[in-house]
Amino acid sequence: MSEAEIKRESVGTVVIAGAANLAIAIAKLVAGLISGSAAMLSEAAHSVADTTTEVLLYLALRRAARPADTRHPFGYGKESYVWAFLAALFTFVAGAGFAITHGVTTILVHEHTGNYLASYIVLAISFVIESISLARALRQVRTESRRWRTTPHRFLRFTADTTVKAVFLEDSAALIGLLLAGAGLGLSHLTGDELYDGIASILIGILLLVVAGILAKSNISLLVGRAVPERLHHEIERELACLETVARIDTLMTMQLGPTDILIAAKVDFHDDATGADIEAAADEAERRLTERYPEIAYVFLDPTRSLPGAIGTRARRTQDEQGRPVDQGATGQS
Incomplete structure:
Protein backbone atom coordinates (compact mmCIF):
# COMPACT_ATOMS: atom_id res chain seq x y z
CA MET A 1 0.00 0.00 0.00
CA SER A 2 1.43 3.35 -1.05
CA GLU A 3 1.72 6.43 1.16
CA ALA A 4 -1.11 8.12 -0.76
CA GLU A 5 -3.35 5.06 -0.27
CA ILE A 6 -2.56 5.04 3.44
CA LYS A 7 -3.58 8.69 3.74
CA ARG A 8 -6.80 8.09 1.80
CA GLU A 9 -7.61 5.10 4.02
CA SER A 10 -7.08 7.16 7.17
CA VAL A 11 -9.23 10.02 5.84
CA GLY A 12 -11.98 7.57 4.90
CA THR A 13 -11.90 5.96 8.34
CA VAL A 14 -12.19 9.36 10.04
CA VAL A 15 -14.99 10.61 7.77
CA ILE A 16 -17.09 7.47 8.22
CA ALA A 17 -16.60 7.53 11.98
CA GLY A 18 -17.51 11.24 12.11
CA ALA A 19 -20.71 10.81 10.07
CA ALA A 20 -21.78 7.85 12.21
CA ASN A 21 -21.12 9.72 15.45
CA LEU A 22 -23.05 12.80 14.31
CA ALA A 23 -26.16 10.78 13.45
CA ILE A 24 -25.91 8.81 16.68
CA ALA A 25 -25.40 11.95 18.79
CA ILE A 26 -28.63 13.50 17.51
CA ALA A 27 -30.60 10.29 18.12
CA LYS A 28 -29.18 9.84 21.61
CA LEU A 29 -29.91 13.45 22.52
CA VAL A 30 -33.55 13.12 21.45
CA SER A 37 -31.96 9.11 31.37
CA ALA A 38 -28.58 10.29 32.63
CA ALA A 39 -26.83 7.44 30.84
CA MET A 40 -28.50 8.35 27.53
CA LEU A 41 -27.61 12.02 27.87
CA SER A 42 -24.06 11.00 28.78
CA GLU A 43 -23.94 8.83 25.69
CA ALA A 44 -25.17 11.83 23.67
CA ALA A 45 -22.31 13.89 25.13
CA HIS A 46 -19.99 10.96 24.33
CA SER A 47 -21.08 10.99 20.67
CA VAL A 48 -20.84 14.79 20.46
CA ALA A 49 -17.30 14.57 21.82
CA ASP A 50 -16.48 11.82 19.31
CA THR A 51 -17.94 13.85 16.43
CA THR A 52 -15.88 16.89 17.40
CA THR A 53 -12.86 14.62 17.70
CA GLU A 54 -13.37 13.31 14.16
CA VAL A 55 -13.58 16.89 12.84
CA LEU A 56 -10.30 17.74 14.58
CA LEU A 57 -8.68 14.52 13.33
CA TYR A 58 -9.79 15.28 9.78
CA LEU A 59 -8.27 18.74 10.17
CA ALA A 60 -5.11 17.10 11.51
CA LEU A 61 -4.80 14.90 8.42
CA ARG A 62 -5.38 17.80 6.04
CA ARG A 63 -2.97 20.17 7.79
CA ALA A 64 -0.25 17.53 8.12
CA ALA A 65 -0.42 16.71 4.40
CA ARG A 66 0.89 20.13 3.35
CA PRO A 67 4.26 19.95 1.55
CA ALA A 68 7.49 21.14 3.11
CA TRP A 83 -4.92 18.73 16.58
CA ALA A 84 -5.13 15.14 17.79
CA PHE A 85 -4.08 16.31 21.27
CA LEU A 86 -6.80 18.98 21.21
CA ALA A 87 -9.28 16.25 20.24
CA ALA A 88 -8.23 14.18 23.25
CA LEU A 89 -8.51 17.25 25.47
CA PHE A 90 -12.05 17.95 24.22
CA THR A 91 -13.06 14.36 24.97
CA PHE A 92 -11.58 14.73 28.45
CA VAL A 93 -13.36 18.00 29.26
CA ALA A 94 -16.66 17.87 27.36
CA GLY A 95 -17.43 14.15 27.20
CA ALA A 96 -16.07 12.84 30.49
CA GLY A 97 -16.84 15.98 32.48
CA PHE A 98 -20.50 16.05 31.43
CA ALA A 99 -21.03 12.30 31.93
CA ILE A 100 -19.59 12.20 35.44
CA THR A 101 -21.30 15.42 36.56
CA HIS A 102 -24.68 14.38 35.18
CA GLY A 103 -24.35 10.92 36.69
CA VAL A 104 -23.68 12.31 40.16
CA THR A 105 -26.62 14.71 39.78
CA THR A 106 -28.94 11.85 38.80
CA ILE A 107 -27.90 9.79 41.83
CA LEU A 108 -28.56 12.73 44.13
CA VAL A 109 -31.81 13.98 42.55
CA HIS A 110 -33.33 10.70 41.24
CA GLU A 111 -35.38 12.31 38.48
CA HIS A 112 -36.61 10.31 35.48
CA THR A 113 -39.68 10.47 33.23
CA GLY A 114 -39.91 6.69 32.94
CA ASN A 115 -40.14 6.59 29.10
CA TYR A 116 -37.62 3.91 28.17
CA LEU A 117 -38.68 2.65 24.73
CA ALA A 118 -37.01 5.41 22.68
CA SER A 119 -33.74 4.88 24.57
CA TYR A 120 -33.72 1.14 23.91
CA ILE A 121 -34.35 1.65 20.18
CA VAL A 122 -31.60 4.28 19.88
CA LEU A 123 -29.13 2.13 21.82
CA ALA A 124 -29.75 -0.82 19.49
CA ILE A 125 -29.41 1.24 16.31
CA SER A 126 -26.33 3.01 17.67
CA PHE A 127 -24.68 -0.31 18.47
CA VAL A 128 -25.10 -1.47 14.87
CA ILE A 129 -23.74 1.79 13.41
CA GLU A 130 -20.78 1.92 15.81
CA SER A 131 -19.98 -1.72 15.01
CA ILE A 132 -19.77 -0.88 11.30
CA SER A 133 -17.46 2.07 12.00
CA LEU A 134 -15.28 -0.06 14.29
CA ALA A 135 -15.09 -2.82 11.67
CA ARG A 136 -13.60 -0.36 9.16
CA ALA A 137 -11.09 0.93 11.71
CA LEU A 138 -10.16 -2.64 12.65
CA ARG A 139 -9.68 -3.53 8.99
CA GLN A 140 -7.23 -0.66 8.58
CA VAL A 141 -5.39 -1.64 11.78
CA ARG A 142 -4.99 -5.22 10.54
CA THR A 143 -3.85 -4.09 7.09
CA GLU A 144 -1.26 -1.74 8.56
CA SER A 145 -0.03 -4.28 11.12
CA ARG A 146 0.57 -6.82 8.33
CA ARG A 147 2.47 -4.22 6.32
CA TRP A 148 4.72 -3.52 9.32
CA ARG A 149 4.96 -7.28 10.09
CA THR A 150 3.67 -6.90 13.62
CA THR A 151 0.55 -7.68 15.64
CA PRO A 152 -2.49 -5.35 15.69
CA HIS A 153 -1.91 -4.76 19.40
CA ARG A 154 1.70 -3.65 18.90
CA PHE A 155 0.72 -1.57 15.88
CA LEU A 156 -1.85 0.34 17.95
CA ARG A 157 0.67 0.80 20.73
CA PHE A 158 3.50 2.17 18.59
CA THR A 159 1.86 3.65 15.48
CA ALA A 160 2.57 7.28 14.66
CA ASP A 161 -0.79 7.53 12.86
CA THR A 162 -2.77 8.68 15.90
CA THR A 163 -5.90 9.27 13.80
CA VAL A 164 -6.33 5.53 13.24
CA LYS A 165 -5.55 4.87 16.89
CA ALA A 166 -8.06 7.51 18.02
CA VAL A 167 -10.89 6.20 15.82
CA PHE A 168 -10.29 2.60 16.92
CA LEU A 169 -10.20 3.47 20.63
CA GLU A 170 -13.17 5.81 20.42
CA ASP A 171 -15.33 3.32 18.51
CA SER A 172 -14.38 0.59 20.98
CA ALA A 173 -15.21 2.89 23.88
CA ALA A 174 -18.49 3.81 22.17
CA LEU A 175 -19.60 0.16 22.05
CA ILE A 176 -18.63 -0.35 25.70
CA GLY A 177 -20.44 2.88 26.60
CA LEU A 178 -23.60 1.67 24.85
CA LEU A 179 -23.50 -1.57 26.83
CA LEU A 180 -23.04 0.38 30.06
CA ALA A 181 -25.91 2.71 29.17
CA GLY A 182 -28.16 -0.24 28.29
CA ALA A 183 -27.31 -2.02 31.55
CA GLY A 184 -27.91 1.09 33.67
CA LEU A 185 -31.14 1.89 31.86
CA GLY A 186 -32.40 -1.69 32.11
CA LEU A 187 -31.65 -1.97 35.83
CA SER A 188 -33.33 1.35 36.53
CA HIS A 189 -36.33 0.21 34.49
CA LEU A 190 -36.60 -3.08 36.38
CA THR A 191 -36.01 -1.70 39.89
CA GLY A 192 -37.41 1.81 39.55
CA ASP A 193 -34.20 3.09 41.14
CA GLU A 194 -32.27 5.74 39.18
CA LEU A 195 -29.07 4.87 41.05
CA TYR A 196 -28.08 2.41 38.31
CA ASP A 197 -28.67 4.98 35.56
CA GLY A 198 -26.45 7.46 37.40
CA ILE A 199 -23.72 4.86 37.99
CA ALA A 200 -23.76 3.95 34.29
CA SER A 201 -23.31 7.63 33.42
CA ILE A 202 -20.32 7.91 35.76
CA LEU A 203 -18.74 4.75 34.33
CA ILE A 204 -19.14 6.16 30.81
CA GLY A 205 -17.33 9.30 31.98
CA ILE A 206 -14.50 7.25 33.47
CA LEU A 207 -14.24 5.30 30.22
CA LEU A 208 -13.86 8.56 28.30
CA LEU A 209 -11.20 9.72 30.77
CA VAL A 210 -9.16 6.58 30.10
CA VAL A 211 -9.40 6.92 26.30
CA ALA A 212 -8.58 10.65 26.42
CA GLY A 213 -5.59 9.98 28.69
CA ILE A 214 -4.16 7.29 26.39
CA LEU A 215 -4.51 9.48 23.30
CA ALA A 216 -3.14 12.60 25.01
CA LYS A 217 -0.06 10.71 26.26
CA SER A 218 0.60 9.26 22.79
CA ASN A 219 0.32 12.63 21.05
CA ILE A 220 2.52 14.40 23.60
CA SER A 221 5.22 11.76 23.10
CA LEU A 222 5.10 12.25 19.32
CA LEU A 223 5.14 16.04 19.65
CA VAL A 224 8.26 15.88 21.82
CA GLY A 225 9.97 13.72 19.19
CA ARG A 226 9.46 9.97 19.61
CA ALA A 227 11.84 7.46 18.05
CA VAL A 228 10.68 4.55 15.93
CA PRO A 229 9.86 1.27 17.75
CA GLU A 230 12.80 -0.80 19.00
CA ARG A 231 12.33 -3.57 16.41
CA LEU A 232 12.37 -1.10 13.53
CA HIS A 233 15.40 0.64 15.03
CA HIS A 234 17.35 -2.64 14.95
CA GLU A 235 16.27 -3.39 11.38
CA ILE A 236 17.48 0.03 10.23
CA GLU A 237 20.72 -0.54 12.12
CA ARG A 238 21.27 -3.89 10.42
CA GLU A 239 20.66 -2.39 6.97
CA LEU A 240 23.30 0.28 7.59
CA ALA A 241 25.78 -2.19 9.11
CA CYS A 242 25.52 -4.42 6.00
CA LEU A 243 27.07 -1.74 3.77
CA GLU A 244 30.50 -2.91 2.57
CA THR A 245 32.41 0.22 3.54
CA VAL A 246 30.88 0.53 7.04
CA LEU A 263 13.92 10.87 9.96
CA ILE A 264 17.13 8.86 10.38
CA ALA A 265 20.46 10.33 11.48
CA ALA A 266 23.55 8.20 12.14
CA LYS A 267 27.21 8.66 12.97
CA ALA A 277 33.56 8.43 -3.48
CA ASP A 278 33.05 5.19 -1.52
CA ILE A 279 31.38 7.10 1.32
CA GLU A 280 29.09 8.96 -1.08
CA ALA A 281 28.13 5.70 -2.78
CA ALA A 282 27.45 4.08 0.61
CA ALA A 283 25.21 6.99 1.64
CA ASP A 284 23.24 6.70 -1.60
CA GLU A 285 22.93 2.93 -1.19
CA ALA A 286 21.78 3.29 2.42
CA GLU A 287 19.02 5.70 1.43
CA ARG A 288 17.94 3.47 -1.47
CA ARG A 289 17.76 0.34 0.67
CA LEU A 290 15.92 1.95 3.55
CA THR A 291 13.35 3.86 1.47
CA GLU A 292 12.63 0.77 -0.65
CA ARG A 293 11.95 -1.31 2.45
CA TYR A 294 10.19 1.43 4.42
CA PRO A 295 8.58 4.13 2.20
CA GLU A 296 7.81 6.14 5.37
CA ILE A 297 11.51 6.95 5.75
CA ALA A 298 11.71 10.46 4.31
CA TYR A 299 15.21 11.59 5.34
CA VAL A 300 18.49 9.70 5.84
CA PHE A 301 21.54 11.60 7.13
CA LEU A 302 24.89 9.83 7.58
CA ASP A 303 27.74 11.58 9.38
CA PRO A 304 31.19 9.97 8.77
CA THR A 305 32.98 9.81 12.11
CA ARG A 306 35.68 7.91 13.97
CA SER A 307 34.50 5.48 16.63
CA LEU A 308 35.27 6.25 20.24
CA PRO A 309 38.30 4.48 21.73
CA GLY A 310 37.41 1.02 23.00
CA ALA A 311 34.26 0.72 20.86
CA ILE A 312 33.67 -2.79 19.57
CA GLY A 313 31.34 -4.44 17.07
CA THR A 314 29.03 -2.73 14.66
CA ARG A 315 26.09 -1.96 16.97
CA ALA A 316 25.06 1.63 17.48
CA ARG A 317 25.47 3.28 20.85
CA ARG A 318 22.26 4.25 22.65
CA THR A 319 21.96 6.47 25.70
CA GLN A 320 18.98 4.63 27.21
CA ASP A 321 16.34 2.06 26.48
CA GLU A 322 12.60 2.65 26.12
CA GLN A 323 12.13 2.53 29.90
CA GLY A 324 14.74 5.23 30.40
CA ARG A 325 17.37 2.88 31.89
CA PRO A 326 21.01 3.55 30.95
CA VAL A 327 22.45 1.22 28.31
CA ASP A 328 26.04 0.01 28.18
CA GLN A 329 27.61 2.22 25.51
CA GLY A 330 29.88 -0.58 24.29
CA ALA A 331 27.24 -3.31 24.31
CA THR A 332 26.87 -5.34 21.17
CA GLY A 333 23.85 -7.51 22.09
CA GLN A 334 20.29 -6.67 21.09
CA SER A 335 18.34 -4.84 23.75
Whole structure:
Protein backbone atom coordinates (compact mmCIF):
# COMPACT_ATOMS: atom_id res chain seq x y z
CA MET A 1 0.00 0.00 0.00
CA SER A 2 1.43 3.35 -1.05
CA GLU A 3 1.72 6.43 1.16
CA ALA A 4 -1.11 8.12 -0.76
CA GLU A 5 -3.35 5.06 -0.27
CA ILE A 6 -2.56 5.04 3.44
CA LYS A 7 -3.58 8.69 3.74
CA ARG A 8 -6.80 8.09 1.80
CA GLU A 9 -7.61 5.10 4.02
CA SER A 10 -7.08 7.16 7.17
CA VAL A 11 -9.23 10.02 5.84
CA GLY A 12 -11.98 7.57 4.90
CA THR A 13 -11.90 5.96 8.34
CA VAL A 14 -12.19 9.36 10.04
CA VAL A 15 -14.99 10.61 7.77
CA ILE A 16 -17.09 7.47 8.22
CA ALA A 17 -16.60 7.53 11.98
CA GLY A 18 -17.51 11.24 12.11
CA ALA A 19 -20.71 10.81 10.07
CA ALA A 20 -21.78 7.85 12.21
CA ASN A 21 -21.12 9.72 15.45
CA LEU A 22 -23.05 12.80 14.31
CA ALA A 23 -26.16 10.78 13.45
CA ILE A 24 -25.91 8.81 16.68
CA ALA A 25 -25.40 11.95 18.79
CA ILE A 26 -28.63 13.50 17.51
CA ALA A 27 -30.60 10.29 18.12
CA LYS A 28 -29.18 9.84 21.61
CA LEU A 29 -29.91 13.45 22.52
CA VAL A 30 -33.55 13.12 21.45
CA ALA A 31 -33.94 9.84 23.33
CA GLY A 32 -32.19 11.25 26.39
CA LEU A 33 -34.46 14.29 26.49
CA ILE A 34 -37.57 12.11 26.08
CA SER A 35 -36.56 9.58 28.73
CA GLY A 36 -34.61 11.83 31.07
CA SER A 37 -31.96 9.11 31.37
CA ALA A 38 -28.58 10.29 32.63
CA ALA A 39 -26.83 7.44 30.84
CA MET A 40 -28.50 8.35 27.53
CA LEU A 41 -27.61 12.02 27.87
CA SER A 42 -24.06 11.00 28.78
CA GLU A 43 -23.94 8.83 25.69
CA ALA A 44 -25.17 11.83 23.67
CA ALA A 45 -22.31 13.89 25.13
CA HIS A 46 -19.99 10.96 24.33
CA SER A 47 -21.08 10.99 20.67
CA VAL A 48 -20.84 14.79 20.46
CA ALA A 49 -17.30 14.57 21.82
CA ASP A 50 -16.48 11.82 19.31
CA THR A 51 -17.94 13.85 16.43
CA THR A 52 -15.88 16.89 17.40
CA THR A 53 -12.86 14.62 17.70
CA GLU A 54 -13.37 13.31 14.16
CA VAL A 55 -13.58 16.89 12.84
CA LEU A 56 -10.30 17.74 14.58
CA LEU A 57 -8.68 14.52 13.33
CA TYR A 58 -9.79 15.28 9.78
CA LEU A 59 -8.27 18.74 10.17
CA ALA A 60 -5.11 17.10 11.51
CA LEU A 61 -4.80 14.90 8.42
CA ARG A 62 -5.38 17.80 6.04
CA ARG A 63 -2.97 20.17 7.79
CA ALA A 64 -0.25 17.53 8.12
CA ALA A 65 -0.42 16.71 4.40
CA ARG A 66 0.89 20.13 3.35
CA PRO A 67 4.26 19.95 1.55
CA ALA A 68 7.49 21.14 3.11
CA ASP A 69 8.56 24.73 2.57
CA THR A 70 11.50 26.97 3.49
CA ARG A 71 10.11 27.73 6.96
CA HIS A 72 9.21 24.09 7.63
CA PRO A 73 11.78 22.01 5.73
CA PHE A 74 10.65 18.75 7.33
CA GLY A 75 7.00 19.35 6.50
CA TYR A 76 3.95 19.76 8.72
CA GLY A 77 3.53 16.19 9.92
CA LYS A 78 3.85 17.05 13.60
CA GLU A 79 0.93 19.49 13.36
CA SER A 80 -1.37 16.48 13.17
CA TYR A 81 -0.40 15.65 16.75
CA VAL A 82 -1.38 19.13 17.91
CA TRP A 83 -4.92 18.73 16.58
CA ALA A 84 -5.13 15.14 17.79
CA PHE A 85 -4.08 16.31 21.27
CA LEU A 86 -6.80 18.98 21.21
CA ALA A 87 -9.28 16.25 20.24
CA ALA A 88 -8.23 14.18 23.25
CA LEU A 89 -8.51 17.25 25.47
CA PHE A 90 -12.05 17.95 24.22
CA THR A 91 -13.06 14.36 24.97
CA PHE A 92 -11.58 14.73 28.45
CA VAL A 93 -13.36 18.00 29.26
CA ALA A 94 -16.66 17.87 27.36
CA GLY A 95 -17.43 14.15 27.20
CA ALA A 96 -16.07 12.84 30.49
CA GLY A 97 -16.84 15.98 32.48
CA PHE A 98 -20.50 16.05 31.43
CA ALA A 99 -21.03 12.30 31.93
CA ILE A 100 -19.59 12.20 35.44
CA THR A 101 -21.30 15.42 36.56
CA HIS A 102 -24.68 14.38 35.18
CA GLY A 103 -24.35 10.92 36.69
CA VAL A 104 -23.68 12.31 40.16
CA THR A 105 -26.62 14.71 39.78
CA THR A 106 -28.94 11.85 38.80
CA ILE A 107 -27.90 9.79 41.83
CA LEU A 108 -28.56 12.73 44.13
CA VAL A 109 -31.81 13.98 42.55
CA HIS A 110 -33.33 10.70 41.24
CA GLU A 111 -35.38 12.31 38.48
CA HIS A 112 -36.61 10.31 35.48
CA THR A 113 -39.68 10.47 33.23
CA GLY A 114 -39.91 6.69 32.94
CA ASN A 115 -40.14 6.59 29.10
CA TYR A 116 -37.62 3.91 28.17
CA LEU A 117 -38.68 2.65 24.73
CA ALA A 118 -37.01 5.41 22.68
CA SER A 119 -33.74 4.88 24.57
CA TYR A 120 -33.72 1.14 23.91
CA ILE A 121 -34.35 1.65 20.18
CA VAL A 122 -31.60 4.28 19.88
CA LEU A 123 -29.13 2.13 21.82
CA ALA A 124 -29.75 -0.82 19.49
CA ILE A 125 -29.41 1.24 16.31
CA SER A 126 -26.33 3.01 17.67
CA PHE A 127 -24.68 -0.31 18.47
CA VAL A 128 -25.10 -1.47 14.87
CA ILE A 129 -23.74 1.79 13.41
CA GLU A 130 -20.78 1.92 15.81
CA SER A 131 -19.98 -1.72 15.01
CA ILE A 132 -19.77 -0.88 11.30
CA SER A 133 -17.46 2.07 12.00
CA LEU A 134 -15.28 -0.06 14.29
CA ALA A 135 -15.09 -2.82 11.67
CA ARG A 136 -13.60 -0.36 9.16
CA ALA A 137 -11.09 0.93 11.71
CA LEU A 138 -10.16 -2.64 12.65
CA ARG A 139 -9.68 -3.53 8.99
CA GLN A 140 -7.23 -0.66 8.58
CA VAL A 141 -5.39 -1.64 11.78
CA ARG A 142 -4.99 -5.22 10.54
CA THR A 143 -3.85 -4.09 7.09
CA GLU A 144 -1.26 -1.74 8.56
CA SER A 145 -0.03 -4.28 11.12
CA ARG A 146 0.57 -6.82 8.33
CA ARG A 147 2.47 -4.22 6.32
CA TRP A 148 4.72 -3.52 9.32
CA ARG A 149 4.96 -7.28 10.09
CA THR A 150 3.67 -6.90 13.62
CA THR A 151 0.55 -7.68 15.64
CA PRO A 152 -2.49 -5.35 15.69
CA HIS A 153 -1.91 -4.76 19.40
CA ARG A 154 1.70 -3.65 18.90
CA PHE A 155 0.72 -1.57 15.88
CA LEU A 156 -1.85 0.34 17.95
CA ARG A 157 0.67 0.80 20.73
CA PHE A 158 3.50 2.17 18.59
CA THR A 159 1.86 3.65 15.48
CA ALA A 160 2.57 7.28 14.66
CA ASP A 161 -0.79 7.53 12.86
CA THR A 162 -2.77 8.68 15.90
CA THR A 163 -5.90 9.27 13.80
CA VAL A 164 -6.33 5.53 13.24
CA LYS A 165 -5.55 4.87 16.89
CA ALA A 166 -8.06 7.51 18.02
CA VAL A 167 -10.89 6.20 15.82
CA PHE A 168 -10.29 2.60 16.92
CA LEU A 169 -10.20 3.47 20.63
CA GLU A 170 -13.17 5.81 20.42
CA ASP A 171 -15.33 3.32 18.51
CA SER A 172 -14.38 0.59 20.98
CA ALA A 173 -15.21 2.89 23.88
CA ALA A 174 -18.49 3.81 22.17
CA LEU A 175 -19.60 0.16 22.05
CA ILE A 176 -18.63 -0.35 25.70
CA GLY A 177 -20.44 2.88 26.60
CA LEU A 178 -23.60 1.67 24.85
CA LEU A 179 -23.50 -1.57 26.83
CA LEU A 180 -23.04 0.38 30.06
CA ALA A 181 -25.91 2.71 29.17
CA GLY A 182 -28.16 -0.24 28.29
CA ALA A 183 -27.31 -2.02 31.55
CA GLY A 184 -27.91 1.09 33.67
CA LEU A 185 -31.14 1.89 31.86
CA GLY A 186 -32.40 -1.69 32.11
CA LEU A 187 -31.65 -1.97 35.83
CA SER A 188 -33.33 1.35 36.53
CA HIS A 189 -36.33 0.21 34.49
CA LEU A 190 -36.60 -3.08 36.38
CA THR A 191 -36.01 -1.70 39.89
CA GLY A 192 -37.41 1.81 39.55
CA ASP A 193 -34.20 3.09 41.14
CA GLU A 194 -32.27 5.74 39.18
CA LEU A 195 -29.07 4.87 41.05
CA TYR A 196 -28.08 2.41 38.31
CA ASP A 197 -28.67 4.98 35.56
CA GLY A 198 -26.45 7.46 37.40
CA ILE A 199 -23.72 4.86 37.99
CA ALA A 200 -23.76 3.95 34.29
CA SER A 201 -23.31 7.63 33.42
CA ILE A 202 -20.32 7.91 35.76
CA LEU A 203 -18.74 4.75 34.33
CA ILE A 204 -19.14 6.16 30.81
CA GLY A 205 -17.33 9.30 31.98
CA ILE A 206 -14.50 7.25 33.47
CA LEU A 207 -14.24 5.30 30.22
CA LEU A 208 -13.86 8.56 28.30
CA LEU A 209 -11.20 9.72 30.77
CA VAL A 210 -9.16 6.58 30.10
CA VAL A 211 -9.40 6.92 26.30
CA ALA A 212 -8.58 10.65 26.42
CA GLY A 213 -5.59 9.98 28.69
CA ILE A 214 -4.16 7.29 26.39
CA LEU A 215 -4.51 9.48 23.30
CA ALA A 216 -3.14 12.60 25.01
CA LYS A 217 -0.06 10.71 26.26
CA SER A 218 0.60 9.26 22.79
CA ASN A 219 0.32 12.63 21.05
CA ILE A 220 2.52 14.40 23.60
CA SER A 221 5.22 11.76 23.10
CA LEU A 222 5.10 12.25 19.32
CA LEU A 223 5.14 16.04 19.65
CA VAL A 224 8.26 15.88 21.82
CA GLY A 225 9.97 13.72 19.19
CA ARG A 226 9.46 9.97 19.61
CA ALA A 227 11.84 7.46 18.05
CA VAL A 228 10.68 4.55 15.93
CA PRO A 229 9.86 1.27 17.75
CA GLU A 230 12.80 -0.80 19.00
CA ARG A 231 12.33 -3.57 16.41
CA LEU A 232 12.37 -1.10 13.53
CA HIS A 233 15.40 0.64 15.03
CA HIS A 234 17.35 -2.64 14.95
CA GLU A 235 16.27 -3.39 11.38
CA ILE A 236 17.48 0.03 10.23
CA GLU A 237 20.72 -0.54 12.12
CA ARG A 238 21.27 -3.89 10.42
CA GLU A 239 20.66 -2.39 6.97
CA LEU A 240 23.30 0.28 7.59
CA ALA A 241 25.78 -2.19 9.11
CA CYS A 242 25.52 -4.42 6.00
CA LEU A 243 27.07 -1.74 3.77
CA GLU A 244 30.50 -2.91 2.57
CA THR A 245 32.41 0.22 3.54
CA VAL A 246 30.88 0.53 7.04
CA ALA A 247 33.01 -0.56 9.98
CA ARG A 248 30.63 0.48 12.74
CA ILE A 249 27.38 2.34 13.37
CA ASP A 250 28.51 4.59 16.19
CA THR A 251 25.20 6.32 16.94
CA LEU A 252 21.76 5.89 15.37
CA MET A 253 18.92 8.30 16.08
CA THR A 254 15.41 8.23 14.63
CA MET A 255 12.34 10.44 14.97
CA GLN A 256 8.75 10.35 13.79
CA LEU A 257 8.18 13.58 11.85
CA GLY A 258 4.52 12.77 11.24
CA PRO A 259 2.14 9.87 10.63
CA THR A 260 4.01 8.80 7.47
CA ASP A 261 7.46 10.46 7.76
CA ILE A 262 10.54 9.16 9.57
CA LEU A 263 13.92 10.87 9.96
CA ILE A 264 17.13 8.86 10.38
CA ALA A 265 20.46 10.33 11.48
CA ALA A 266 23.55 8.20 12.14
CA LYS A 267 27.21 8.66 12.97
CA VAL A 268 28.99 6.05 10.87
CA ASP A 269 32.58 4.86 11.13
CA PHE A 270 33.71 3.83 7.63
CA HIS A 271 36.71 1.60 6.90
CA ASP A 272 39.97 3.54 6.92
CA ASP A 273 40.64 2.78 3.25
CA ALA A 274 37.24 4.09 2.12
CA THR A 275 37.54 7.03 -0.27
CA GLY A 276 35.23 10.01 -0.47
CA ALA A 277 33.56 8.43 -3.48
CA ASP A 278 33.05 5.19 -1.52
CA ILE A 279 31.38 7.10 1.32
CA GLU A 280 29.09 8.96 -1.08
CA ALA A 281 28.13 5.70 -2.78
CA ALA A 282 27.45 4.08 0.61
CA ALA A 283 25.21 6.99 1.64
CA ASP A 284 23.24 6.70 -1.60
CA GLU A 285 22.93 2.93 -1.19
CA ALA A 286 21.78 3.29 2.42
CA GLU A 287 19.02 5.70 1.43
CA ARG A 288 17.94 3.47 -1.47
CA ARG A 289 17.76 0.34 0.67
CA LEU A 290 15.92 1.95 3.55
CA THR A 291 13.35 3.86 1.47
CA GLU A 292 12.63 0.77 -0.65
CA ARG A 293 11.95 -1.31 2.45
CA TYR A 294 10.19 1.43 4.42
CA PRO A 295 8.58 4.13 2.20
CA GLU A 296 7.81 6.14 5.37
CA ILE A 297 11.51 6.95 5.75
CA ALA A 298 11.71 10.46 4.31
CA TYR A 299 15.21 11.59 5.34
CA VAL A 300 18.49 9.70 5.84
CA PHE A 301 21.54 11.60 7.13
CA LEU A 302 24.89 9.83 7.58
CA ASP A 303 27.74 11.58 9.38
CA PRO A 304 31.19 9.97 8.77
CA THR A 305 32.98 9.81 12.11
CA ARG A 306 35.68 7.91 13.97
CA SER A 307 34.50 5.48 16.63
CA LEU A 308 35.27 6.25 20.24
CA PRO A 309 38.30 4.48 21.73
CA GLY A 310 37.41 1.02 23.00
CA ALA A 311 34.26 0.72 20.86
CA ILE A 312 33.67 -2.79 19.57
CA GLY A 313 31.34 -4.44 17.07
CA THR A 314 29.03 -2.73 14.66
CA ARG A 315 26.09 -1.96 16.97
CA ALA A 316 25.06 1.63 17.48
CA ARG A 317 25.47 3.28 20.85
CA ARG A 318 22.26 4.25 22.65
CA THR A 319 21.96 6.47 25.70
CA GLN A 320 18.98 4.63 27.21
CA ASP A 321 16.34 2.06 26.48
CA GLU A 322 12.60 2.65 26.12
CA GLN A 323 12.13 2.53 29.90
CA GLY A 324 14.74 5.23 30.40
CA ARG A 325 17.37 2.88 31.89
CA PRO A 326 21.01 3.55 30.95
CA VAL A 327 22.45 1.22 28.31
CA ASP A 328 26.04 0.01 28.18
CA GLN A 329 27.61 2.22 25.51
CA GLY A 330 29.88 -0.58 24.29
CA ALA A 331 27.24 -3.31 24.31
CA THR A 332 26.87 -5.34 21.17
CA GLY A 333 23.85 -7.51 22.09
CA GLN A 334 20.29 -6.67 21.09
CA SER A 335 18.34 -4.84 23.75
